[in-house]
Amino acid sequence: MLPASLALAALLFHRASAQSSSASTATGPVALSTGVPSITLSTAVASATAATSSQLPSQVPLPPKQAWCPSEIFCAGPLLQTVAVANLFPDDKTFVDKPTSKSSQAVLADFQNISQPTYGAIVNFVDSDFTGEGLELEAVALPGFNPNPPFLKNVTETLPKAFAQTVHGFWTQLIRNTNSSTLCGSSGKCESTLIPLNHTFVVPGGRFREQYYWDSFWIVEGLIQSQLFSIVNDTLQNFMDELERFGFIPNGGRIYYLNRSQPPLFIQMLANYVEASGDRGILTRALPLAEKELAWWSTNRSISVTSPFTNKTHTMFRYAVNNTAPRxxxxxxxxxxxxxxxxxxxxxxxxxxxxxxxxxxxxxxxxxxxxxxxxxxxxxxxxxxxxxPVDLNSILYKNHVLMASFYGTANTTAANRHRAAASALRDGILDLFWDSSKLAFYDFSLTNNARNNFFSVATFYPYWSGIIPDEVLANSTSAFSAFSSINLVLNRYNGTFPTTFITSGQQWDAPNAWPPHQYIVLNALRALPSNITKGSIPTPPSNQSTFGLIPSGQLGLSETDLPGQPVQGGSTLINATTSGPNADINKGNNTVANGGTAQPGEGWGQALQRQLANRVFTSILCSWQATGGSIPNVLPRLSDQELNVTQSVTNTGNMFEKFSNLDVNSAGQGGEYTVQAGFGWTNGVLLWVASNYGAVIDSPKCPDLLTTPTGSTSSSGSSGSSGSGSGSGGSSKSGANGALSYFKPFLAFALASAIVVAQL
Known part of the structure; x- marks a missing residue:
């Protein structure tokens, strides 16, 4: 039950996600377009940030030239630094994604002829010598697209099913191919940073106009649910082309990414594709190139670490880019x-x-x-x-396990080599990262020769990769303790699991919650044996919150140091109680707000999965509807009055790259660029969740956008009453000054609690 003051405030919620009484009524399939999408390519115009006659700010000396990036236009040098200092675009990436409209020599000559580097002169130079970003790519039709993929049968309720089908249709908007007619090539007529690809691919969305490495893992997971195996194959072929050409898979498909990779998930994409499609023929080409990638990581990113705990020396891996200039x-x-x-x-x-x-x-x-x-x-x-890092080493461990499986009995020498490599990595992971008293994995600091004891979602990567410590396997109590932070998040916050519990303004810190990490947390729970996940979720002592169930020191923070969950109570904006039982403002009866309905016989592991899966669905759907998304006969479009709150009157819904764990209506915030919409890995995770948890996904309850900070409400923009889903909840516009919210004009806070307490 909710505290009385919060239960009363819960009545402020008007907007349910369904906005309809037909949550369990069958509807026809959602109409999806299967043709070539009509897309508007961004062609940002340079804009002076000072008077056009003003001189640019003075510059520091140029950094050294970077051997890996020789372009005199798009790599570190006088031209790029001058354009960057002029600050002509909100996003630095815009300029380096603009092909030149002339030969490299002509562009460099024009730059040298700028006698007075004023803002106006640089604006004119960019406008005359460069074309629109993204013009090297073209939208193409999606082959083999089935508007009604089989996984939809796994989804029970009408709204979740309709939304999953809608998201399935978004693949048609993100398919790209290289536009050969606009490529600069070797003709010398122009210069571009794009690395042309030979096969079709899915772009993440927004500023990310090219194929990216680790994004593609979750894109592939979604494409597999959609049974779009040809696009998955194309994605893998593109990566194999890059392995052949560069010896590794770069961060993304631009020349300025050629000094770094990203989390090495190619082998796991390959394994998921082979398992789902049955196409083992791809392994003929793929296995030698997978070996090539592992060799690159071993040569360029491995390091010997002698454990201060056991005095054993392990070969481990780290991220370590050679670079002496701005990206x-x-x-x-x-x-x-x-x-x-x-x-x-x-x-x-x-x-x-x-x-x-x-x-x-x-x-x-x-x-x-x-x-x-x-x-x-x-x-x-x-x-x-x-x-x-614990996550990188866990990924590489799993890669070796999968390689051993690929080889099997056909090549026992190679299989045994990978088993030995996996075993050695496992030993290092448990020795260096695992804290048996705190029941958590932490990164290892070479600077301090110790675990850094900084808790993050990375603690779940080893479980996802198949490494479960003996202490966790010992009994259900220890196992739950290792995963008790998930229970805390679901009871304390409105959204999904944050990257960390530190609010810093960085985009990979609180309150941001990223779709890939929800996938990893869910898979970590799925990896636990059933004998240690039986029994109900433990209940904290009556005078404590769920924080009391977390092992001492695991989070590295006291309860009062955790981020607060803003709520609205009465006529004033207040923060949730930060300690004690009232801090668990989303707690219900055997579930949490927007956590779905408790299932007969489910253990704590299944319960946490069900609750988190529902929250994933809620965050993605509510923020999509809050930015103009709608589904005919299922999810009405919000009123213009409501959409004005999110500046989305002309919008049709955004699939964001990251979300706020404080507000299911909002995207995440922070970082070097504005929040991006599209969005490949969000689509993929949503479809994976729908496919694997569709039977326990309830229709989400989304907070009313028109709730005001004074506690008054407006029903004029509401389209209906709550739908019939049993999980219900709300959210807060994070940050009273709007700094933590994607929707900066909207300063209202909304309550995170049950609307219909009796149903929980």
Missing amino acids: PESYLADYTTVNSVSPALNDSAKAELYAQLATGAESGWDYTTRFFLSPQDGLNSINIRNTV
């Missing part, structure tokens, strides 16, 4: 970070910080206090090159 796609951001340090850094320290920044991007977590020596010093203290 071209984030030039001004890196330039500003490095040159704003006080006291000023010398050249050696600048080079090291540039390398650390690029390495952070290689990890995929750019950026997070997880890798900071001193969180209060921000990016200046990033120390990822001296960190041995």
Whole structure:
């Protein structure tokens, strides 16, 4: 039951996700387009940020040229630094994605002829010598698209099924091919940063106009649910082409990514594809190239670590990019970070910080206090090159396990080699990362020669990869304790599992919750044996919250140091109680708000999966509807009054790359660029959740966008009353000043609790 004051405030919620009484009524299939999508390519126009006659700010000396990036236009050098310092675009990536409209020589000559580098002169130069970003790619039809894929049969309720089918249709909007007619090629007529690909692929969306490495894992997972095996094959073929050409898979499909990779998930994509499609023929080409990738990581990213706990020496892996200049796609951001340090850094320290920044991007977590020596010093203290990450080593462990399985009895020598490599990595992971008293995995700090004791969602990667410590296998109590932070999040917060519990403004920290991590947490739970996940979720003592169930020191924070969950109570904006039983404001009877309906006989492992899967669905669907999404006869479009709150009157719904774990209506926030919509891995995770948990997904309850900070409500924009799903809940617009919300004009907070308590 909710506290009385919160239960009363719960009545403020008007908008249910279904906005309809037909939650269990059958409807016809959603109409989906299968033709070539009509897309509007971004062609940003350079805009001066000062008077056009003003001189550009003075520049620091140029960084060294980067051997891996020789372009005199798009890599570190006078032209790129000048354009970056002019700050002509909101996103640094825009400029380096613009092909030139002339030959390289002509562009460089025009740049040299700028006698007075004013804002106006640089604007004119960019406008005259460069074309629109993204023009090298073209939207294409999606072959073999079935509007009614079989996995939809797994989804019981009408709204979740209709939304899953709608998201399935989004693949048709994200399919791209290289546009050969616009490529610069070797003709010399122009220059571009695009790495042309030979096969069709799915773009993540937004600013990410090319194929990306680790994004593709979750895109592939979704494509597999959609049975779009030819696109999965094309994706893998593109990666194999890159392995043949470069010896590794770069971060993304641009030349400025050629000094770094990303979490090495190619082998796992390959395994998932082969298992789902039965196409073992691809292994003839793939296995030698998979070996090539593993060799690259071993040569370039391995390090020997002697354990301070056992004195054993392990070969482990870290992210470590060689780089001494700003990243071209984030030039001004890196330039500003490095040159704003006080006291000023010398050249050696600048080079090291540039390398650390690029390495952070290689990890995929750019950026997070997880890798900071001193969180209060921000990016200046990033120390990822001296960190041995638990997630990277877990991924590589699983890669070796899968390679051994691929070879099987056909090549026992190779299979045994990979089994030995996997076993050695497993030993290192358990020795260096596992804390048996706190029941959690932590990164290992080379700087301090110790575990860093910084808790993050990375603690679940070993379970996902198949490594379960003996202490967890011992009994259900220990197993639950290792996963008790999930229970805390579901009871305390409105959304899904955050990357960390530190609110820093970095996009891989709280309150941001990323779809790939929800997938990993769910799979970590799925990996646990059933004999240790039986029994109900434990109940904390009556004077404590679910924080009391977490092993001492596991989170590295006291309960009152955890991020607060903003709520609205009465006529004032207040923060949720930060300790004690009232901190669990989403707690219900055998479930949580927007956590679905408790199932007969489910153990705590299944219950946490069911609750988190429902929250994933809720976050994605509610934020999509809040930005204009609708489904005919199932999910009405919100009123213009409501959509004005999110500046979405002309929009048709956004699938965001990240979400707020404080507000199921909102995207995440922070980082070097504005939140992106599209979005490949979000689509993939949603479809995977629908396929695997569709039978226990209830219709979400989305907070009313028109709830105001004064506690008054407006029903004029509501389209109906609550739907019939049993899970219900709300959210808060995170941050009273709007700084934590994607929807900055909207400062209202909404309550995270049950609307219909009796149904929980």
